[in-house]
Amino acid sequence: MIKYIGVRLAQSIFVLFGLSLLIFFIARVVPGDPARVALGNLATEEQVQKLRAEMHLDKPFAVQYYYWLKSMLRGDLGKSLYTQRPVTTDLKQYIPATLELILFATLISLVFGQVTGVLAGYFRNSWFDNFSRLASYLGVATPSFVVAILLLFIFSQLLKLTPSVGRLPLMVKPPPTVTGFMVLDSLLAGRPDLALLALKHLILPAFSLAVIHIAQEGRITRSSLIENVQKDYIIAHEVHGIRPTKLVFKYLLKPSIIPTVTVMGLDFAFLMSNAFLVELVFFWPGFARYAVNAMLSKDLNAIVAVVLVIGVTFALVNLVVDIIITFLDPSIRIQRRGG
């Protein structure tokens, strides 16, 4: 098992290097002059030249990559041309906000998606099932940012139920930063009222992100459940007198969520990319919005850093999902334990 994780980590590192190479390559291949773009049209040719030398832009590609790699391994990802700060500082500031959003969205999608999937599958062809099936078609077909806009429109503007901008109301002072998670920090600072406010701000963006996953993963759980409900072992459990709730939520659920969990790793990738758009709609001061701004202003260091961060996160999440599956499915566990 440890060996398996080790192999996977090594593979991931290898792939990530390849990724950095790819992005770096694309960044440098681009026509145009990054130094000029950074300094703007008013800068003098001298200043641009100086920046160009600083950024090693006049050197061959391999050399540039080498310099970048060296500093990256030291923890220095360069300076953001957009914020004029080290990229690492920017990342530290903005990542927690997005992380909070993504985690909350994952939680919502798990709870809503799996419960709906189980109930729809167990009560097949009931009104609940038919309704959720129809809803899931719409859910899968609606892009996250469209959901975000629609939810914003209905709940924030028409119904005035939820706020529409940012993580906390404008006039409110945020709690001292401990984890970077607004809800957690508020609770830690002994301000449950702030935590509640933060939650209210979280709900719409998180939900917008979650909708497509609720639909997608719920569907998989549902069909998996339908398939398993007919299996002999479920009949055997019933015959041997297992309580109905235990039967459904223990003996039926566990084998049924395995296909769903398998898909969650990939879905997380889409969750991350959709965050880009949803953060824009809700003016969420997160990493994804930072990334979008970096892209729009051709902030090369930031773009490369962003892509790498996402790559690393994705690889980690895939590994975690794989490990979870190993624990859920004994046949895979035995296969990996040592063969």
Added chain:
Amino acid sequence: MVGEQRIGLWAVLARKRRGLAKGWYKYSRNYLSVLGLVVLILIGLTAGLAPYIAPYPEHAGAYTNFREAGLPPSKAHLFGTDRVGRDVFSRVIFGYRFSLLLGVVVLSLAVPSGVILGLLGGYYNGTWIEVLIMRITDVFLAVPPLVLAMSIAAMLTPNLINAMIAISLSWWPWYCRLVYGVTASLRNQFFVREAELTGASKLHILFKEILPNCFGPIMTKVTLDMGIAILMGASLSFIGLGAQPPTPDLGTMLADGAKRLPSEWWSTIFPALAIVAVILAFNLVGDGLRDVFAVEEV
């Protein structure tokens, strides 16, 4: 001799027709799939005949008429007008045009390249060719496709064509992997071995023996991917990395309108519904195709 050939051709055509008829029968069993197909055809026709159907085709470009700006839906303007006075309905129809065009172009680039690389990777399983191709694929797949597309589009000048290129570059790996999986598993099956032994050319083996087995999954994926490609295109233009104004693009329309919500909701909501409609249609058709190609369980 000629007579024989002609009969042979007829037989092949007849078989294809029967296959089509059987496929249609399976497909039409699900009313949702048929509905999706109808909607898709409608959208396609609308988009294709846009210059003739749209009530105000000139609004699809740089047109301003501030006297007519911000009008709610009416008989003259089915979907109302946007902030510079353009008819939203016409722009949506033209927007469909560009969206569908994007989808077609992206898939025309991504699918053949991905399929060919997948065939090669799977066929030369275990050699350096496979390692090279699949490792490169892994690298491209290390980040979500939208992120990759955004990064690539960010480096290039934002416009529709570059958006198409960016999305295509992010999308080919998925087809590569799909076809690789099928090819690698079929590679050592009898019929392939046989073909090799009888001296069939590699080209023949790849395209006549292995590829037909991938046909079903590829067709299904292509249909579903049209929806996803359109979604990605709209996402890119929503951010500002895709089609630029005044090109009528569903994503840019959404971005524009969303800033001004809740006022002039029609310039946001209708493009939003339009996007959902086209993606939904492709999803339904894709699902239907999946049913057609699914092996029936006795």
Added chain:
Amino acid sequence: MAPLLEVQDLHVGFKIFDGLLKVLAGVELAIGEGERVGLVGETGCGKTTTVKSILRVLPIPPARLDGGEILYRGRDILKMKAREVRQLRRTELTAIFQDPLQALNPVFTVGTQLRDIVLDSLGAAGQRLTRKEIIARCVQALEETGMPDPERIMSNYPIQLSGGMRQRVCIAEALIKAARLLLADEPTTNLDVTIQDQILRKLDELVEEKGMSVLMITHSLGVVMDLTERVYIMYAGMIVEEGRTEELFARPLHPYTQGLMKSVPKLTGEGISKGIPGRIPNYLDPPRGCRFHPRCEHGLPVCQEERPPLFTVGEGRRVACFLYRGGGR
């Protein structure tokens, strides 16, 4: 002595796309206390459907109950409320299924599954045991089935066990409750020939010890002859013959039973058995009258019109064939 279980005139159908499969057409069975009864029939004749009906685990829909009663100690199972049925399953009825790999939940250990059975069935009886006691109970049940090293097996997953061991687990699961009636649906068909005998013997032993009644469903005449006192022969959803095992096989009366006996290859070397010509009927459109008449060489005109009821031809001996109308040939 009132029978423990009585199935009377059971009609079960399955609704499928093309119509209604009339699978069970009036099944009649009875099992007494402590009796070992066999149910013999070829694949597809409705044996498993009968068992599932008794246990009330038929998937309804697409299955449909079209008539009949299943009386357990005089009460109709089919009319009981869900709670009562569950109680019945915990204290009276139990079952073993054909494929032990499919009958065990693959993602839980043997121990977990056994412990939950004990928990839920004893909990229902109002008993509360400590965790240790429950585990001891499970280990004991495994031991009784002849399982080597039962403690270790408790933490194994079904996929780690051999076919024979899996079936022993299933037997343990079935017998760990204090049940009175065991429905065994082809318990050894999917096992290696070398273990079949062992498992059956062990099962027989355990059932004898506990004084349970058994309905042994099988398509193997050998199994029935060894392990049962009475036997029912089933064909196409109907019971066609009934009687004491030894007597029935010594003197088979129904043409189908006779055909079955002839199909078994004999050591006296009469050559390859001929089998019975024809095939089992299409349940969508079963033959009118006797369901066997298309394949029967003795067909009388009445066979095509009316369904033969079970005619009594002796003590406990009945045949559903018009040849025996009036009690004798």
